[in-house]
Amino acid sequence: xxxxxxxxxxxxxxxxxxxxxxxxxxxxxxxxxxxxxxxxxxxxxxxxxxxxxxxxxxxxxxxxxxxxxxxxxxxxxxxxxxxxxxxxxxxxxxxxxxxxxxxxxxxxxxxxxxxxxxxxxxxxxxxxxxxxxxxxxxxxxxxxxxxxxxxxxxxxxxxxxxxxxxxxxxxxxxxxxxxxxx
Amino acid sequence: xxxxxxxxxxxxxxxxxxxxxxxxxxxxxxxxxxxxxxxxxxxxxxxxxxxxxxxxxxxxxxxxxxxxxxxxxxxxxxxxxxxxxxxxxxxxxxxxxxxxxxxxxxxxxxxxxxxxxxxxxxxxxxxxxxxxxxxxxxxxxxxxxxxxxxxxxxxxxxxxxxxxxxxxxxxxxxxxxxxxxx
DNA sequence: CACAATCGTTCATTATGCTGAACAATATTC
DNA sequence: GAATATTGTTCAGCATAATGAACGATTGTG
Numbered sequence: 001x002x003x004x005x006x007x008x009x010x011x012x013x014x015x016x017x018x019x020x021x022x023x024x025x026x027x028x029x030x031x032x033x034x035x036x037x038x039x040x041x042x043x044x045x046x047x048x049x050x051x052x053x054x055x056x057x058x059x060x061x062x063x064x065x066x067x068x069x070x071x072x073x074x075x076x077x078x079x080x081x082x083x084x085x086x087x088x089x090x091x092x093x094x095x096x097x098x099x100x101x102x103x104x105x106x107x108x109x110x111x112x113x114x115x116x117x118x119x120x121x122x123x124x125x126x127x128x129x130x131x132x133x134x135x136x137x138x139x140x141x142x143x144x145x146x147x148x149x150x151x152x153x154x155x156x157x158x159x160x161x162x163x164x165x166x167x168x169x170x171x172x173x174x175x176x177x178x179x180x181x182x
Numbered sequence: 183x184x185x186x187x188x189x190x191x192x193x194x195x196x197x198x199x200x201x202x203x204x205x206x207x208x209x210x211x212x213x214x215x216x217x218x219x220x221x222x223x224x225x226x227x228x229x230x231x232x233x234x235x236x237x238x239x240x241x242x243x244x245x246x247x248x249x250x251x252x253x254x255x256x257x258x259x260x261x262x263x264x265x266x267x268x269x270x271x272x273x274x275x276x277x278x279x280x281x282x283x284x285x286x287x288x289x290x291x292x293x294x295x296x297x298x299x300x301x302x303x304x305x306x307x308x309x310x311x312x313x314x315x316x317x318x319x320x321x322x323x324x325x326x327x328x329x330x331x332x333x334x335x336x337x338x339x340x341x342x343x344x345x346x347x348x349x350x351x352x353x354x355x356x357x358x359x360x361x362x363x364x
Numbered sequence: 365c366a367c368a369a370t371c372g373t374t375c376a377t378t379a380t381g382c383t384g385a386a387c388a389a390t391a392t393t394c
Numbered sequence: 395g396a397a398t399a400t401t402g403t404t405c406a407g408c409a410t411a412a413t414g415a416a417c418g419a420t421t422g423t424g
Binding site: 003004007045046047048049051052061062063066107109130132134135151152154173175177 | 185189227228229230231233234244245289291312314333334336355357359
């Protein structure tokens with residue numbers, strides 16, 4: 001995959017996400033329509049200033065133009081041991097998620113009390129959430145894909161749709177990592 | 183700050199980190215020395231292919247050239263409540279760390295047993311680790327800045343120096359997020 | 365229906381980034 | 395110490411990215 005074609009799809013993706021026409025984005029960024037048109041066509045070899053102008057007009061950091069879209073599900077149960085360095089008796093660690101390309105990840109500590117269900121609206125497109133349950137039991141996930149998790153479980157899911165959190169035990173604590181855009 | 187000057191310092195930083203001479207990097211990347219020289223001098227307006235070639239030769243993703251360096255300490259105790267959305271009785275969440283610019287964050291689940299101390303070598307420059315204790319008590323941190331943490335505590339620290347982990351309780355579990363380069 | 369506006373694409377001209385050779389300044393080797 | 399690489403910089407020529415006007419296609423409006 002050539003870098004230009006990657007940029008091409010990235011620009012198109014971000015532009016449609018921003019609900020901007022090609023002409024509007026071009027004038028907003030201060031570049032010629034023709035330049036932008038060729039770029040989105042996967043042709044040419046844009047300069048840094050051109051890319052910068054486009055990213056600024058889209059109101060996103062430049063690195064957002066270098067990301068490859070993906071989103072997926074993954075559950076790692078507390079008793080599933082990826083044997084990574086488990087030979088060290090005093091320490092065993094499990095890689096829950098890595099971040100191959102640059103991404104934005106915000107880290108939250110969440111306390112839940114049993115009772116009502118906490119609904120969360122859809123986040124920006126391609127947002128992914130990582131949940132790790134530290135204490136108690138919770139049911140969470142995107143609409144139609146709720147998972148019941150217990151202490152030590154890890155769950156990753158797309159969060160660009162409606163999703164919810166609910167404590168099944170009296171109290172629950174979890175680590176939530178919001179990652180966008182994936 | 184102009185985008186070119188940012189790239190200029192970024193390239194120099196990554197090149198010295200890779201212990202490469204300007205000439206060596208140029209030939210490795212397949213670009214003219216003059217091009218690279220001008221770039222590091224903060225002049226010009228590089229094309230995407232040029233940047234791509236340089237990043238590839240440095241063996242880093244392109245987005246690493248757009249990051250602004252920083253690193254810092256932060257501890258959030260379990261009983262420190264950032265009142266964020268604490269008005270919702272059934273849910274209260276605390277933002278532990280956000281990620282203003284693009285960054286790489288790998289997520290680990292770590293189990294510790296009391297006894298020996300786990301020593302970790304210095305990671306690449308500007309690496310930061312986020313530790314969140316889910317169970318038990320641990321003493322961890324960089325050399326000369328060990329912190330004792332208990333359940334629910336969060337600790338962020340530079341990990342580009344030697345650091346260590348030690349369980350103070352019988353068993354301990356924590357979430358570790360490795361972020362590089364910050 | 366006709367008119368106007370906006371859409372995205374294509375093409376000559378202009379501006380400029382990339383190149384390669386020549387350069388002085390260190391660093392290395394016998 | 396002289397000879398030889400290797401460092402990073404500067405400058406003319408070429409390659410090409412960016413431009414702006416003209417284009418047909420599509421949409422909106424009276």
